[in-house]
Amino acid sequence: MGIVVPSWAIWIFGTYVFPEPTQVRLVNGSSRCSGRIEVHHNQRWGTVCDDGWDLADAEVVCRQLGCGTAVSAPGKARFGQGHGPVWLDEVNCMGTEGAITECSLKRWGDHNCKHDEDASVVCSGMCPPFSTGELRLVNGPNRCAGRVEVLHEEQWGTVCDNDWGMEHAKVVCQQLGCGTPIYAPGWARFGRGYDPIWLEKVTCSGMESALSECRVQSWGQHSCHHGEDASVVCTDPMAVQLVNGPSRCAGRVEVLEQRQWGTVCDDNWDMRDANVVCWQLGCGVAVAAPGSAHFGRGSGPIWLSEVNCTGTEDSLSKCRARPKGVTGCHHGEDASVVLWVLTVQELNGLVRLVNGSNHCSGRVEVLHNQRWGSVCDDGWDLNDAEVVCRQLGCGTAIWASSAARFGQGYEPIWLDDVNCTGSEAALSECRARPWGLSKCNHGEDAGVVSIEGKDLL
Incomplete structure (x- = not known):
């Protein structure tokens, strides 16, 4: 398999040198997945001008931060004005880039903007780490996607992406009960870890039932940095979004199945189900769980009916329900959720x-x-x-x-x-x-x- 070299790699003396990708953060939002976008350059944090800023640009930021998908790309300092330099202007992303610095943009610091034009991002959020006790995926949009972390000596650490591939992803997905692998990205696609790098050059055949059964070098011995953390994306579970509401934390519940968004029937829909949606979207706590198409009727398939959550699941796909697509409902029964967004202090x-x-x-x-x-x-x-x-x-x-x-x-x-x-x-x-x-x-x-x-x- 050929190597895809990022645009920010530098050719020096006959080899590619991979500098550390530019750090990105969101500030002044209700969570780390919403707020004013700031980038780190020349040892200083600075803002991004909203000239040309749109959802494609926001999508790249959300992906870089491991925060799911982009919900909105507000400008005009929606989350307050920054105080440092304005580092970037006229950012133009396709939406598929792995980092904002891979997008088309003007030279660092070249702009005609003021801080009342600071760009912002609101992402769909992330789920808490899903763990089997020795393996987990973190910073992904759901429990079956994210940075791979393993537990050793009572401490979680990452896996280096050297020789990392689909055979490894197959083992991880199987161990976590997450279906089949879709993607085995490296280069800290879901953010950099902060703890030890426990494994490098893991060798799996794809037939193992757990990552611990693969051949590994000695624990903790590596030549990597956290910019090379390995990740996995598996097929399950379904993504969730709220539409037609006043904010991303209120609206008609829609789930993604077979690459198509569809609704949820309100049969047996209650606050416990709503709280699972709330947690999956990173929205705080549920205030109401209205049915009867409170936020309008959907137009796609009705994927779920008779959902029965205990309220402690970390994703809607882990709740009991009728088989996907098997319902006796119509879109006048579409389920909805109203969530109360909490600050970090309130959480x-x-x-x-x-x-x-x-x-x-x-x-x-x-x-x-x-x-x-x-x-x-x-x-x-x-x-x-x-x-x-x-x-x-x-x-x-x-x-x-x-x-x-x-x-x-x-x-x-x-x-x-x-x-x-x-x-x-x-x-x-x-x-x-x-x-x-x-x-x-x-x-x-x-x-x-x-x-x-x-x-x-």
């Missing part, structure tokens, strides 16, 4: 219960620094469980489980020595050790069963 301290029989029973997880993590069972009792149940609107607590009764978590252990009086409105109001400081392991993860989740007992 911190959110609580959920996972691995239980419903959203009112399971392992306690809290959101902090945009990552879900568990709670240690040291001192965990009914007073603490009562606060969780109140916060989730689940009635009275009837059990405060310990010793990972609902399975072990994979992410950080955020809270330890929680000590609630039982009258607090949220778990974050209770006394506890500082966030992330614990002396526990995931075999001590705390759980809760409320009166509305008692069918587990």
Whole structure:
């Protein structure tokens, strides 16, 4: 297979030199996937002028950041005016480039703009990492696409893209239950990792059931940098979008199947289903789950009916439903969602219960620094469980489980020595050790069963 050389590679003394791709970030938005676009040049962050700025340009930024697809490309400093240099003007992307610097553009710093013309981007967002315990994909638009990370010595790290190909992607997709591989990109297509680079020159036949069964060099020995992090894109799950609403976080639910967008029937559609859509789009929490084509009738196929989510899934494709395309519905029954976009400060301290029989029973997880993590069972009792149940609107607590009764978590252990009086409105109001400081392991993860989740007992 031939090598595709990026346009930013430089030919020096008979060989290609690959400089570090230009860093890009979005600032002043509700998440890292929306905001004013800034690029790093000459050791300074600067803005991009909105002259000619459109969705094709925004699509490249979203791809470079691993933030899904572009929703809008606002100009006129929609997310506030920058203060540094205006680095780029008249950016002209096809929409297929891997980085904004691969697009046609004027020379760095050459512009006739002011900061009230700063360009912005709103992307569809990303999902939380999907993990099997030793392998996960991160920063992708869904659980089956993203940067490959492996767990070694209790620390997540990346895989170098040297010799990385479709055989490796086939193993990763199979291990994660994600269908067949579509693409095995390198060059940090879904963003650069920050932790160790654990593997280089992995050798897979494609028949292995797990990446750990492939031949590898010694863990941690490599000649790579994070600009060479390997990624994978698999066929599953379906993408989700909200259309015809006042913002990207409200509208008619549409899912992508067989390369065609279609709607979801409102049979059994409720807030638990809406919350899964909310999480998949990175939109905060669900406010309403209207049916009856509240945001207008769709025109494509009706892909899903009788969706039945517990509310803890990370994508709509993981919820129970009738077979795709098998419905007795018409477009007057199209399902919709209204989501409440939260700031990072508001997101911190959110609580959920996972691995239980419903959203009112399971392992306690809290959101902090945009990552879900568990709670240690040291001192965990009914007073603490009562606060969780109140916060989730689940009635009275009837059990405060310990010793990972609902399975072990994979992410950080955020809270330890929680000590609630039982009258607090949220778990974050209770006394506890500082966030992330614990002396526990995931075999001590705390759980809760409320009166509305008692069918587990």
